[in-house]
Amino acid sequence: MKTLMIKTHEAWIEVLMAGFMSRTSNKQVLFDFSDILFRHFTWLENELIELGESYSYDRDTIPIKVERLSDLLQNIVIRLNEIDLQLMSSPDKELAGRIASDLHYMTDVIHKMDDEVITAFNMERKFPGIKLTQEATDALTLFLFEESYKEYELIMIYNYLKAHSNDAYMNRIFQILIDESFFHLKSFGDMQAKMGLLAVPRIVMKELYQVDDVVQFLKDGIDEELAAKEECKKLSEAVAQDSQELAKFFDFINHQENYHIALMEDALKHFTKDTNV
Amino acid sequence: MNVDAQLIEHMMNPKNYGTLAGSNAEGIGKNPENGEKVAVYLRVGTDDDGAYIEDIAFQAIGCTTTVVAGSMITEEARELNINGVRNLIEATMKLLDKLPAEDAACSEMVALALGAAVDTYEERLDDPDFPVITYTVSNSCVPKEENQQEEEEV
Numbered sequence: 274m275k276t277l278m279i280k281t282h283e284a285w286i287e288v289l290m291a292g293f294m295s296r297t298s299n300k301q302v303l304f305d306f307s308d309i310l311f312r313h314f315t316w317l318e319n320e321l322i323e324l325g326e327s328y329s330y331d332r333d334t335i336p337i338k339v340e341r342l343s344d345l346l347q348n349i350v351i352r353l354n355e356i357d358l359q360l361m362s363s364p365d366k367e368l369a370g371r372i373a374s375d376l377h378y379m380t381d382v383i384h385k386m387d388d389e390v391i392t393a394f395n396m397e398r399k400f401p402g403i404k405l406t407q408e409a410t411d412a413l414t415l416f417l418f419e420e421s422y423k424e425y426e427l428i429m430i431y432n433y434l435k436a437h438s439n440d441a442y443m444n445r446i447f448q449i450l451i452d453e454s455f456f457h458l459k460s461f462g463d464m465q466a467k468m469g470l471l472a473v474p475r476i477v478m479k480e481l482y483q484v485d486d487v488v489q490f491l492k493d494g495i496d497e498e499l500a501a502k503e504e505c506k507k508l509s510e511a512v513a514q515d516s517q518e519l520a521k522f523f524d525f526i527n528h529q530e531n532y533h534i535a536l537m538e539d540a541l542k543h544f545t546k547d548t549n550v
Numbered sequence: 551m552n553v554d555a556q557l558i559e560h561m562m563n564p565k566n567y568g569t570l571a572g573s574n575a576e577g578i579g580k581n582p583e584n585g586e587k588v589a590v591y592l593r594v595g596t597d598d599d600g601a602y603i604e605d606i607a608f609q610a611i612g613c614t615t616t617v618v619a620g621s622m623i624t625e626e627a628r629e630l631n632i633n634g635v636r637n638l639i640e641a642t643m644k645l646l647d648k649l650p651a652e653d654a655a656c657s658e659m660v661a662l663a664l665g666a667a668v669d670t671y672e673e674r675l676d677d678p679d680f681p682v683i684t685y686t687v688s689n690s691c692v693p694k695e696e697n698q699q700e701e702e703e704v
Contacts, residue, residue, distance in 0.1 A: 411553040418614045472562040
């Protein structure tokens, strides 16, 4: 079961990366499939929790550097077939059956996808249609690496908290935060691929998501969101001279952080009320 | 941070990132100022010349600079003997003054974690249950001018 969850985690990330690489109608299909694999991951996680088994979000490194999309798609099909085989060991036969049905369909669609030449790793650091100064390019490069990892980290943290909470009020908040982080991760990953800088976010350390003190985590989280707003503002200013379009995008992301802050403040209020902290 | 091709390569594919199966020592470098932390895992082997780094890995709670520093330093440390690792740590510490404050704190944290892992290994030669050693950075992540400004405001 644990191996099954790890393999599903890896497949989710690998398909998401394939989505970033694609520049055709394959992109949305791959994004949708990666979302489905993420949900499989949460189903399997829930099963482990119900069985009382300990687990972590550790996984192997995922090689994604390819010249043609078909090379990565082949690896994905192999991975999905491995998961399909491992599903036989799952105690919940109904869940295994549902996941297997998805995998068979996805494998079939992926087999038929048109091939594409991949430019997501060429390190050219040029944003299509926009000419940035060296300073703005460097600032954007660092921001994308920093923030794409951060969004993945947040997805894992909120997902873990949600998986271990039976509080409907908190779970609504965690789910919105997961959805928001997915949107940001997809936006930043897409930009990384366009600039030839695509990379798999690094593995998240256990102590980050196995949170002992939720109140402190939420307080730190609010501070981090405020810092992220500042980073977006700085980046917007750095690119404004070269591209109003990019500047507006980072202003939009900056203002989106206000939702996260409001949600975390709400969670903090709710949590401290319940626990009398 | 000066962004060049070598740096981007380390950002895209950090070397030796993750935990290490069969490691026989671990060390931690910490920055209490911002809660950042690096863990270095070692598998130390021995040959006719003594102990050497057979395999190495690291994980970080930190920024991209920390990950780049971890990738570079652990790559340098691989296959060095214990004296070689200590020389690498010393050379890294000497370089810190030449780096911007935020880069210095990150590199120091990695070097300290590596030193802590080697020290843990040596302690475990006498006591196999010796706990993982943690060292704390002396460099501040915040540039000196900002620190001064904050102090003046207070």
